Amino acid sequence: MAWSTRELANLAGTTVNTIRHNHRLGLLDVPERKYNGYKEYEVRHLVRVLRIRRLVDLGVPLSQIGEVGAGGDSTPDALRELDAELAANIERLQQARSDIASILRDSAPADAPAGFESVASRLSEADNSIIHITKQFYDEDALADLLKMVETDTQAVSAEIDALPADADDATRQRLAEQLAPDLARNMIAYPWINDPGEHLSQSEHLTQQTFFEALVELYNPAQLDVFGRATVLAQEQLDGADDESGESG
Numbered sequence: 001m002a003w004s005t006r007e008l009a010n011l012a013g014t015t016v017n018t019i020r021h022n023h024r025l026g027l028l029d030v031p032e033r034k035y036n037g038y039k040e041y042e043v044r045h046l047v048r049v050l051r052i053r054r055l056v057d058l059g060v061p062l063s064q065i066g067e068v069g070a071g072g073d074s075t076p077d078a079l080r081e082l083d084a085e086l087a088a089n090i091e092r093l094q095q096a097r098s099d100i101a102s103i104l105r106d107s108a109p110a111d112a113p114a115g116f117e118s119v120a121s122r123l124s125e126a127d128n129s130i131i132h133i134t135k136q137f138y139d140e141d142a143l144a145d146l147l148k149m150v151e152t153d154t155q156a157v158s159a160e161i162d163a164l165p166a167d168a169d170d171a172t173r174q175r176l177a178e179q180l181a182p183d184l185a186r187n188m189i190a191y192p193w194i195n196d197p198g199e200h201l202s203q204s205e206h207l208t209q210q211t212f213f214e215a216l217v218e219l220y221n222p223a224q225l226d227v228f229g230r231a232t233v234l235a236q237e238q239l240d241g242a243d244d245e246s247g248e249s250g
Contacts, residue, residue, distance in 0.1 A: 002031075002040035012049040019049065027052055027065055059086055115143060119150045124162040126219040133215050137208045142200040145191045154183055166221035173223060177230035184235035 009016045022028035028048055031039045055065050059082050068075050102117040103110060112120035113131040120128055131150075135143060157179045164176065193200050201208055216225060 002034075002042060003046070005039055005041070008041040008046060008049065011046055012053060014049065014053060022049065022052060025062060027062070058082065116147060116150070119147070122155065123150070124158075126162075127158075129219055130212075130215060133211065137201060137203050137211070138197070139200045139202060142193065142197070145193075149187050149191070152183075154179070157183070161224055161227055164221070164223050164227065166223050168223040173227050174230065176227045177234055180227065180231035181234035181238060184231055185238045188235060188239060 003011065005016050005019055009019050012019075019028065023030050028045065031041050031045060033039055051069060052065055055069055056062070058079075060068050060078070064078060068078050099114055099117070102108070103112060106117045106121065108117040108120040109128070113128065113135055115135075116123075116128075116131055123131070131146070134146060138146070157176065161176055161180070164172070188194055197208075198205055203211075216228075220228070
């Protein structure tokens with residue numbers, strides 16, 4: 001019995017284009033043709049297509065099907081490598097499902113930084129962007145600390161800074177800096193690596209500083225940057241003052 005290309009595709013549960021593609025790759029022999037020019041596929045062709053499908057279903061790339069299907073010495077190694085890739089894909093998919101569950105539970109933006117779903121909805125667009133960048137430069141320990149900082153952040157002050165216009169007056173900037181400084185000082189005490197982040201960086205310190213400088217300038221307006229700068233100076237002064245008092249009492 002002989003089958004046409006379409007009949008073979010139907011029997012094998014695939015498509016005519018796939019059969020033709022297998023021919024082009026040299027995975028399937030081209031059969032003899034009838035007097036009218038149509039191909040005549042036999043049982044061996046059907047079996048071959050089914051074997052190819054089996055390997056494809058396992059995830060074997062088309063470029064490796066000939067070698068793996070031949071059962072050579074390299075086949076076990078190829079299958080082990082494939083199994084490792086599948087395990088990594090499964091882990092990635094499981095993490096994606098977990099992240100989606102967190103996004104839905106916390107009503108977070110779909111593109112919220114991973115791990116920050118619980119706080120993303122109350123952060124500004126600029127703050128969310130900074131966290132996305134931070135995840136590319138800092139390790140998991142630092143990111144866990146960053147999440148704690150955001151969770152304990154004074155939301156009223158942050159909201160006012162988020163809405164601060166670029167031409168805000170000096171008095172408003174100073175007031176916000178003074179309100180923000182205690183939070184910064186507490187974070188500097190609780191997380192000393194903030195001032196010396198080297199061991200938590202995945203990139204060079206120079207590249208990290210350069211990237212964050214450019215990001216801050218682009219994402220925040222001059223008034224907001226001024227508040228951050230003033231607050232940082234005030235926070236450091238508070239820490240220095242506390243150290244001086246501690247030294248005197250000692």
